[in-house]
Amino acid sequence: MKTSNVLYILGYASIILSATNFLRGKAKDGQEQDIKERDGLFLGHWAPTFFILGKVAEDREKDGRSLLDFS
Numbered sequence: 001m002k003t004s005n006v007l008y009i010l011g012y013a014s015i016i017l018s019a020t021n022f023l024r025g026k027a028k029d030g031q032e033q034d035i036k037e038r039d040g041l042f043l044g045h046w047a048p049t050f051f052i053l054g055k056v057a058e059d060r061e062k063d064g065r066s067l068l069d070f071s
Contacts, residue, residue: 003067007054011047018044 018040025036057067 002057002061004054004058004061007050007057011050011054014043014047014050018047 020040021036021043022040025033025040060067060069
C-alpha cells in the first residue's frame with residue numbers, strides 16, 4: 001500500500017474518531033463530557049495534517065522520489 005493512501009486513511013479515521021468522541025461527550029453529563037468533547041476536537045485537528053502529508057507523498061510518488069528525498 002502506498003504511503004499516500006495510508007495518510008489519507010489516517011485523515012478520514014481522524015475525522016470519524018473525532019466525531020464519535022465529540023458526540024459521545026454530548027450524550028453524558030458531568031466532567032467526562034468535557035473530556036470527551038476536548039478529545040474529539042483534538043483528534044479533529046490532526047485530519048488536515050494527514051491530508052497535507054498524503055498530498056505531499058502522492059506528489060513525490062508521481063515524481064518517482066521517496067518521501068524523505070529532499071534533493
